Amino acid sequence: MATPVSVSRFEVKSHESPDELRTPDKTRVEVVKLEGYTLGRFIFQPGWRWSECVKPVVKTDSCQASHVGHVVSGRLRVRMSDGSEKTLQAGESYTIPPGHDAWVEGDETFVGLEVMSADSYAKPS
Numbered sequence: 506m507a508t509p510v511s512v513s514r515f516e517v518k519s520h521e522s523p524d525e526l527r528t529p530d531k532t533r534v535e536v537v538k539l540e541g542y543t544l545g546r547f548i549f550q551p552g553w554r555w556s557e558c559v560k561p562v563v564k565t566d567s568c569q570a571s572h573v574g575h576v577v578s579g580r581l582r583v584r585m586s587d588g589s590e591k592t593l594q595a596g597e598s599y600t601i602p603p604g605h606d607a608w609v610e611g612d613e614t615f616v617g618l619e620v621m622s623a624d625s626y627a628k629p630s
Contacts, residue, residue: 512540520546527627530558534627545623547574549581549615554608564630570622572601579615583607593617 516539518524523535523546531553535546549558555568563569567586575598584590586604593599601607609615619626 510541514540516540520544529562529627532558532627534623536623542620543623545619545626546577547615547617547619547626549579549609551609551612551614553615554606556606559627562627562629567604567606569603570626571603572599572619573621574599574617574619577616577618579613580610581607581615581617582610 518537518539520535520537524538525534525536527534527536531550533546533548535548537544559568560566576593576595578595580595581593582590583593583601584606585602592610
């Protein structure tokens with residue numbers, strides 16, 4: 506069981522005015538930094554695919570980020586390097602280990618809140 510972390514400041518920040526913004530093709534990563542935590546709102550437009558939109562920025566063969574998050578809206582299909590696949594959809598929380606590709610399914614924008622990879626996701630290598 507993880508040891509609880511406490512905070513000492515009362516903070517409120519909005520993803521509408523993030524501390525950091527990254528915008529590769531069809532991608533918007535809004536990062537807010539709070540005491541001890543970094544949260545990201547990931548917004549992927551229809552037609553978004555990691556291997557086409559983020560790979561040129563990070564220059565790895567597959568996504569090497571570890572993800573922990575929650576889907577707010579839309580659907581995201583994830584294919585692991587071993588070939589296994591799952592679709593993430595609104596209302597679901599997830600973990601995704603390094604070594605994957607992903608793409609938006611359908612015509613709805615994907616919006617996810619990330620609690621693990623926001624510090625580094627879609628940053629140039």
